[in-house]
């Protein structure tokens with residue numbers, strides 16, 4: 357007969373994790389968790405993880421005083437929340453930590469008025485967890501690159517092109533909301549973050565009003581067209597084409613031989629435009645999962 361006390365102990369269910377809202381005081385623990393995590397999802401675009409502190413729901417899970425998980429679903433725009441961060445400490449199961457954090461996150465996004473949740477499944481390991489929580493795949497993000505030394509031709513002249521400034525952001529947030537569908541819209545705040553990181557940012561005006569814009573970045577990794585939108589009432593007039601030709605010309609003059617971008621795999625208009633201008637899909641794709649909040 358073995359040690360009854362030990363076998364009972366080993367069969368005991370682990371204590372439930374303690375869930376808390378993240379705050380400024382957690383900055384160091386979250387940094388540590390992110391740098392050490394075995395399972396880590398970070399989909400940040402222009403956002404910085406610790407810059408999300410103060411926005412809710414940003415939740416943390418503790419076991420015996422030690423942070424073992426974190427999850428951030430900050431609404432932006434107000435009716436949509438993307439999973440920006442989900443990280444799990446070594447030695448813990450992502451499914452178990454998710455099950456502890458997810459119900460609290462769901463209640464909080466619902467109370468905040470969020471109607472739709474979205475997750476970009478970059479690593480693949482989140483899929484079973486997401487499906488078990490009611491998420492379904494809706495589309496994918498596909499990556500494209502241009503590495504053609506010949507610049508494509510512009511269509512009729514690109515009048516009204518000028519530098520994008522911070523004063524444009526309120527109007528561009530409205531334009532962005534009109535051009536992009538539900539989960540893809542960006543708020544003025546996120547567009548502001550994008551502008552701070554842009555190396556080329558341009559607006560096209562008609563009658564003194566912005567009708568299209570683009571934001572691009574450049575780094576040691578190459579040039580990247582991060583955002584392009586034309587107001588629906590100004591589409592099909594060559595403005596999108598000419599903005600992309602303008603971006604390619606700018607980066608080619610700076611010596612870049614490769615420009616990348618990504619878009620929704622079901623964005624036929626965008627894909628058609630990019631392929632016509634010499635971009636091709638790289639084959640890299642990440643599925644997008646969505647769930648309606650009731």
Ligand SMILES: CC(C)(COP(=O)(O)OP(=O)(O)OC[C@H]1O[C@@H](n2cnc3c(N)ncnc32)[C@H](O)[C@@H]1OP(=O)(O)O)[C@@H](O)C(=O)NCCC(=O)NCCS
Pocket residue numbers: 511512535536583584585586587590591592593594595596597598618619620623625626628629632
């Ligand atoms: C995708 C998007 C940027 C295209 O902008 P647009 O200004 O309508 O694009 P264009 O007018 O340059 O091109 C649209 C079509 O009109 C045609 N066209 C427009 N003006 C033309 C002209 N003067 N001569 C010949 N063809 C012309 C283009 O050839 C193109 O045809 P295609 O669909 O076969 O490629 C725009 O639809 C949009 O903002 N969509 C929502 C946001 C989005 O999807 N952004 C990009 C992906 S992240």
